Amino acid sequence: MTNVVLLLSFVVTLSHIPILFADSLQDYREQGIVDWFNPKVTVQIKNSMDGGEHITFHCKSMDKNLGTHTLGPGQFFEWKFRPSIFGAATRFFCNIRWRRYSVDFDAWVSSSESSPCKMCLWDVTKDLIIGPDRYVHWK
Template identity: 40%
Template sequence: MSLVFKSVFLLCLLTLLSSNKVLGKTHVKITNTLEGGLDLTVHCKSKDDDIGVQYLHPNASFGFSFKPNFFGTTQFYCSFQWKNAFHWFDIYIENRDDKRCHECYWDVKKDGPCLTTSNDQSIDCYPWNDSLKVKN
């Protein structure tokens, strides 16, 4: 093997190993910031994993971690329920979130969830997903 080929191969291997796809985990933290001091019930899952039901009092949080799959298709969605309300949201979509957060902090409000990333502390708020298309 030529020295140039070995160098390129080593550079590619190091790049792959340092990426989130091989070594890193993504962490999601969800905090109940509902207006009015309401308790929140959260149930998160993916195609392969069920995180389980969590009961959050006002300002309480819970988190989970996962390793995104090699194919770039990792997706987690959560249902959110409080007094007289039920919503759901795709809490992690790899092609939306992979480049902007590996520590994804979500504040749940009545209007929808807001993402604060650890990288730049920017806040992006989203509306709830269409409740007529609830996933099973």
């Protein structure tokens, strides 16, 4: 009789575990194992110019061309991607133009020496382009 009571208690306890952890597991269920193992990266370029200035930029990687875009003051453009986990490194590079100035820079590069950002914000100002942990001067 004791074994039956213990077995029933064990079964009832096991049946409540999914209920107890349902909220915390919901995020994992919605994201899936790929998001947990290799989450998406977001890169955003924002026009932080004052005085009504527009900027034009073109960003691409080796296998994805994001096209040419023009942003007015306060506007931004962003894209999301999963970095490559096999083989070649993932790299997005951009060219930004404003008036007679133009600058090329790496917006995101995977590297074994550093841990790249997961939310990478680039602010374009009249003085320079400010990104995560670095800045780029106009040329």
